Amino acid sequence: MLAKVLSFALSGLTGFPVLVEVDVYKGLPAYETVGLPDAAVKESKERVRSAINNSGFEYPVRRITVNLAPADLRKEGPLYDLPIAVGLLCASGQAEKDYLKKLVMFGELSLNGDVRPVSGVLPMVIDAYEKGYRYVVLPAENAREASYVAGMKIIPVKNLSEVAAILNKKIQPQVFENQNVSPAPGQQKYDVDFADIKGQAHAKRAMEIAAAGGHNVLLVGSPGTGKSMLARAIPGILPDMNFAEALEVTKIHSVAGELKNSQDGIIYRRPFRSPHHSSTSVALMGGGSRIMPGEISLAHNGVLFLDELPEFSRDAREALRQPMEDGVVSISRANAKVTYPSNFMLVASMNPCPCGYFGSPDRKCKCSPTQISNYINKISGPFLDRMDMNVEMSNIKYDEMTSRAAGERSADVKKRVNAARAVQRERYAELPIHCNAQLNAATLKKYVKVGKEAQEFLKNVFEKLKLSPRSYVRILMVSRTIADLAGSGDVLLEHIAEAVQYRTLDRKYWGVSYE
Amino acid sequence: MCPMNDIDAAERYWVWLSSIDGVFAKWFYILQSFYIEPQKVWEHAGDILSDIPRFPPQVAGAVLKARNDGYMNILFDSIEKKGLNVTTAVSADYPYSLHDLPDPPPVLYYKGILPDIWERSVSIVGTRRPTRNGEKFAREIASEIAAQDVLVVSGMARGIDTAAHEGALDAKGATIAVLGCSAETVYPKENRALYDRIKENGAVLSEFRPDTPPIAENFPQRNRIIAAISGATIVSEGGVKSGARITADLALSLGRQVFAIPCDPKSEVSALPISLLKSGASLLSETADLMEAMDWKPHIRKNKKENKKNLSLDFFQERIYNSLLKGDLTPEQLSDRLKVPIGSVGSALTIMEMMDVVERMPGNLYSIK
Secondary structure (H helix, E strand, O other): OEEEEEEEEEEOOEEEEEEEEEEEEOOOOEEEEEOOEOHHHHHHHHHHHHHHHHOOOOOOOOEEEEEEEOOOOOEOOHHHHHHHHHHHHHHOOOOOOOOOOOEEEOOEEOOOOEEEOOOOHHHHHHHHHHOOOOEEEEEHHHHHHHOOOOOOEEEEEOEHHHHHHHHOOOOOOOOOOOOOOOOOOOOOOOOOOHHHOOOOHHHHHHHHHHHHHOOOEEEEOOOOOOHHHHHHHHHHHOOOOOHHHHHHHHHHHHHOOOOOOOOOOOOOOOOEEOOOOOOOHHHHHEEOOOOEEOHHHHOOOOEEEEOOHHHOOHHHHHHOHHHHHHOEEEEEOOOOEEEEEOOOEEEEEEOOOOOOOOOOOOOOOOOOHHHHHHHHOOOOHHHHHOOOEEEEOOOOOHHHHHHOOOOOOHHHHHHHHHHHHHHHHHHOOOOOOOOHHHOOHHHHHHHOOEOHHHHHHHHHHHHHHOOOOHHHHHHHHHHHHHHHHOOOOOEOHHHHHHHHHOEHHHOHHHOOOOO | OOOHHHOOHHHHHHHHHHOOOOOOHHHHHHHHHOOOOHHHHHHHHHHHHHHOOOOOHHHHHHHHHOOOHHHHHHHHHHHHHOOOEEEEOOOOOOOHHHHHOOOOOOEEEEEEOOOOOOOOEEEEEOOOOOOHHHHHHHHHHHHHHHHOOOEEEEOOOOOHHHHHHHHHHHOOOOEEEEOOOOOOOOOOHHHHHHHHHHHHOEEEEEOOOOOOOOOOOHHHHHHHHHHHHOOEEEEOOOOOOOHHHHHHHHHHHOOOEEEEOOOOOOOHHHHHHHHHHHOOOEEOOOHHHHHHHHOOOOOOOOOHHHHHHHOOOOHHHHHHHHHHHOOOEOHHHHHHHHOOOHHHHHHHHHHHHHOOOEEEEOOOEEEEO
16 A cells, blocks of 8 residues: 655755655565665664554554655655654554645654654745645654744644544644744843953954944954954844844754754844864865755854964865855755855954964063964965954953953944944945945945045055055945944045054064065 | 176185185184285195195185186176175275274175265164064164264164164165175065165175075174174163174174163063173163264254154144053053043044054054154
8 A cells, every 4th residue: 555745855945845655565574765865764764663663553564665756856864754654654554644645744753653853844844835835743842943934834743653643533733833933033142242341442343343344354362362252242243133034044053953952943143153273164164965054054144253263274264265255155066066055254363473472562472573474374365355354452461351341231332233234224225235345346436435535545554554455445345334333424534544453464563475 | 886897806816715615714814914815825725725734624625626717607606696796805895994803704795885984883783582662762773873874783683683774774874784694695584675675775794605594603703793893882682691792792892882771670681781781881871872972973964753743633642642652552541541432542543653653563552653
């Protein structure tokens, strides 16, 4: 007898329907799975057998063929355990098939018949809804995550017997209702508040500008000046995500399996990802045999923090350039090509020199000028080009750090950031961009109006400080953001003068060589 | 100035003999005391060298080996190719003050132009790792004395040397760098730009033949030139056992005036100036100390720094200026003290930097220029 159960699979962030066909027929007892299953799908045979036996059903001692259609796409992961088990029960006459046409089903089984959570539920449920399905049977732990798809009836299940009982109409399916469908955005808690950071007003101001204009930042400073803490505080001053953005973030985290057992449901918190500097380019970009999102996609709509930037492998650093430009990352492997979104704000930090104390007033730096310039020049010019701001941390003494009064709270800074973002959205309404960091040479000319006096000043700055040509565009972009924060329509001399402050690596004492 | 082809035939043998490994200046003058000119050595090397008592046989061997036209041509070709000028102890443009040395360098290679007068000159020496204040003061002093047409001599090393050269050049003065490697070698590498500036406004000179790398034993040898070539020596910061100490001791033994700059007694790098001051060196805290002690008439030249004070600073910039007068500060500290938003402080600092009033230093510190 044949039974067909509907399930879903993922390619990147898009789901596609998979029909699980189970045929039980006469012959020597055997079990075969076809339809490009990976190892985890093949292994489901053992889990399914034990789960059926331990749930009080009878495992059919006959010839069994399981087909996953369409047969030309690779199926990965343990989420077909439940559909296969249900198919077996239906095909062997232990459960009724009436509901099967309407239901989408997935879930991993444990040997005693319990249903376990799987990853990638949210994007699959979204696409199931778009394809016209209205009922989904899934592990109880995944119910919250799926419940944000309005209109979808979620039927959470705890074990195989429960599914069988529903199919046999012995119990009424309980549709999951999320009590808390719209978590209030803006109520998110972040690790570090701006008020927690003592001193470093210069760098904090730079962070505010970076957040307001979506600029990438490189922090340069001695150990212990608070670079990491500052980076951790940034998500807290970025504008709140809207529903679409939050949904996208949640999808990515769902695919990466980071939502299992989570109570969060949809993610409204801006992600903060801080991969270790030993991370490979695959860890950052995404990949693996099942192509999973990497750190840059997990940081989508949030902050990617690269601590100790020069310690990252050259490969890893250079691989970042393309996704930074495009906002998406495409990963090609022999069997598939997947695209994940990767629109993140890059915050990187580095020491000023190999020993870390160049410029420190109370510790002596042991490095020669050549060592310093070699260290800084590890970061390639094109990479530096993508960092709009490079900010030098001030060295502060310990007593100064503790004696200072608390600074502004993140919430207050965020208000100004939100206002500046609103100005930018309005200005770029007819363009496909939404913040100053996305300007290019052509749009810059059109939207960044610089007065004559300011233009003259900028020219002098270039000659005197011997700035590299590439910093020209960056300074104008950042000046535009400073002007937006100040509520000024035109970019004035004072805005340009402040923007020059955030180009420390152009200073000659670093010995940065520009070609 | 003396282009290569201007030196006479006899001097070519000076260059030849001095270029041979193991022939130190000392041997040159021992030969001279026997009235043996380098040309004679070329002509009759075998007989002459065996007659000189204790002349090392392996050096004599090297001299004999180098006694051929091939060697001579390669040597002069490389001098020409590297664009080096040459002067010898018997040339007219040779820095005559060097004759006070027991072993003046027989040959000097240089790039740039040698001055005619060497009395009105000062060597400034000190550590390669100075404190911020020490470096700043050395730069200021070099600037001020160069503005009074005093020639500044130093060794183009990192730290005090670099500050001295740059200070002199900034005041549009002349400066001489005496190197511990050959004159066409830039060491340390990061001083490439400085090297070019010195070449244009003075000279880079060395007694070492072309292609000599900067090896450690060359530096003390070089220091004797720095001590002897100028009329006085100023010692900035340095340790008790340092190259600067060697220079200072040599200058004293040559009867040159030695000045020491007083500095923080607790600092490691103050050891040398303090010990010099204790043993009777003159104290130098302003340019006048030097000018009076040396009895040099001040030449008043237009100094662009003079008009700095008349710059039109606005009220806020004036307040920043006054705060910085008391010491270097970060923008945070300025913002705290003046109760002004950090953004405005940054903006004002850039503008003041453009006016040449302040300068930014590593560690995000600002200081009055």
